[in-house]
Amino acid sequence: MTDKKPMRILSGIQPSGVLHIGNYFGMMKPAIALQAEGEALYFIADYHALTSVRDPEALRENSRRVAVDFLACGLDPERATVFRHSDVPQVTELAWILSTVAPMGLLERATSYKDKLARGMAATVGLFNYPVLMAADILIYDSDIVPVGKDQKQHIEITRDLAVKINETFGHVFKLPEARIQAATETVPGIDGQKMSKSYGNNIDIFGDEKDTRKRVMSIVTDSSPVDAPKDPANSTIFKLYSLMASKNEIADMRDRSLKGGTGYSDFKKQLFEKLWEYFAPMRKRREEILSDKSYIEDVLARGAKRANEIADQVMQRVRAAVGLR
Numbered sequence: 001m002t003d004k005k006p007m008r009i010l011s012g013i014q015p016s017g018v019l020h021i022g023n024y025f026g027m028m029k030p031a032i033a034l035q036a037e038g039e040a041l042y043f044i045a046d047y048h049a050l051t052s053v054r055d056p057e058a059l060r061e062n063s064r065r066v067a068v069d070f071l072a073c074g075l076d077p078e079r080a081t082v083f084r085h086s087d088v089p090q091v092t093e094l095a096w097i098l099s100t101v102a103p104m105g106l107l108e109r110a111t112s113y114k115d116k117l118a119r120g121m122a123a124t125v126g127l128f129n130y131p132v133l134m135a136a137d138i139l140i141y142d143s144d145i146v147p148v149g150k151d152q153k154q155h156i157e158i159t160r161d162l163a164v165k166i167n168e169t170f171g172h173v174f175k176l177p178e179a180r181i182q183a184a185t186e187t188v189p190g191i192d193g194q195k196m197s198k199s200y201g202n203n204i205d206i207f208g209d210e211k212d213t214r215k216r217v218m219s220i221v222t223d224s225s226p227v228d229a230p231k232d233p234a235n236s237t238i239f240k241l242y243s244l245m246a247s248k249n250e251i252a253d254m255r256d257r258s259l260k261g262g263t264g265y266s267d268f269k270k271q272l273f274e275k276l277w278e279y280f281a282p283m284r285k286r287r288e289e290i291l292s293d294k295s296y297i298e299d300v301l302a303r304g305a306k307r308a309n310e311i312a313d314q315v316m317q318r319v320r321a322a323v324g325l326r
Contacts, residue, residue: 007038010143010177012045012085015062016052019069020203021276022188022196025244031147032074040080041141041308042070047085047092048134051127067297069206072287083304088140090312095129095136097323101165102132111154119199135159139174140312147180170322188244189237191220204241206280207287217273218266227264238268245279 011031013023034040044066046059053059063084075082085091107113110131117123134155138146139162146156156179163174189195190202197203204216220237233239233255243251254271257263290296320326 007144008142009034009038009040009145009147010043010138010141011040011147012043012048012137013066013070014045014049015059015066016049017062017198018205019066019207020196020198020205021241021244022190022203024073024206026149026188026196027147028070028073032070034145034147035076035079038144041143041311042075042080042082043085043088043137043308044083045085045137048130051124051130052121064297067301068287068290071290071297071300072283073206074283077300077303081304081307083301083308085137087301087305088308088312090309090316091133091136091140094140094316094319095133097319098135098139098162098166099129099132101169102162106158106161107131110158112151131155131158132162135162138177139163140315141308142175142311142315143177144175145180146177150181153179153181166319166322173319173322187240189240191216191237193221193237204276207284210277213277214273217276218269220265220269220272222265225265228261230261231258231263231265233258236268238265238272242268242272242275245275250275 011027011034013019013027019028031040031042044063046063049059049062053062067082067084070082071077107128113128113130116127121127131154135158138156138159146159148156156177160176163176166173190197190200191204192200192202194200194202204213208216220241222236222238223231225231236258239254239258242254246254254268258268317326
């Protein structure tokens with residue numbers, strides 16, 4: 001009788017800027033929860049960030065900051081593996097091998113590529129080939145589950161298509177990963193009511209200073225309803241953000257007061273700020289502790305890289321043998 005291997009879960013985040021509460025509730029919190037479900041691997045996608053970040057110092061600093069913030073928010077390096085993308089260079093070798101079977105039409109249909117071009121990004125080969133590198137990220141660790149938002153589901157489908165292409169051409173090489181859709185990714189609004197994004201400038205940072213955080217909360221866009229008028233919580237960015245952090249009773253109380261009228265948006269914003277500041281207080285404390293130990297982050301990333309390389313080396317030996325390289 002053989003022992004069943006634990007489910008392997010892979011998740012990554014780009015170090016393209018300071019993390020905001022949309023990142024936390026949309027990706028980080030659900031991903032951290034997966035530590036309890038199996039063998040979780042989390043990578044800081046600095047290779048991917050090269051498609052948009054051109055400042056090498058900023059990329060290095062962002063990568064380190066993402067690691068600090070992830071650990072402060074609850075990632076446990078004793079239960080999960082966290083590492084930098086670029087500490088596993090085999091992933092770029094696998095991306096090349098996958099690109100030799102990747103149909104152009106498959107990549108041309110990638111909606112994220114079209115969306116990024118529409119937002120003004122340059123049409124580079126790296127941007128076009130982004131789904132192939134993402135497929136390599138997933139396949140090189142024999143991943144079982146990949147938690148993603150709805151906007152990333154197509155990338156998992158492309159990954160599966162490329163894995164099937166390799167398997168059909170060279171025999172069974174890869175297992176087929178499954179997407180786990182994280183619905184919350186689509187529902188975290190920014191201060192303008194649109195999806196929270198650093199690129200839109202509508203973000204509230206997880207670890208922003210108190211004055212700036214309060215200012216951004218107080219600048220949330222609302223309608224012109226007077227204080228006495230009832231307010232629809234379903235259309236309130238304040239209520240939606242508050243609901244991510246508050247208890248059921250607190251949520252019900254804000255809903256009732258909104259529908260009743262008599263409370264202005266300014267008071268609801270103050271209530272949201274207090275809840276947000278309280279919610280992230282333990283994480284701010286943990287972050288200070290992490291930063292006080294100069295070697296802690298590099299030690300965690302080094303241990304993570306060692307484990308990630310052990311898995312990647314095993315998979316790449318299998319791939320190279322299958323395609324005829326070794």
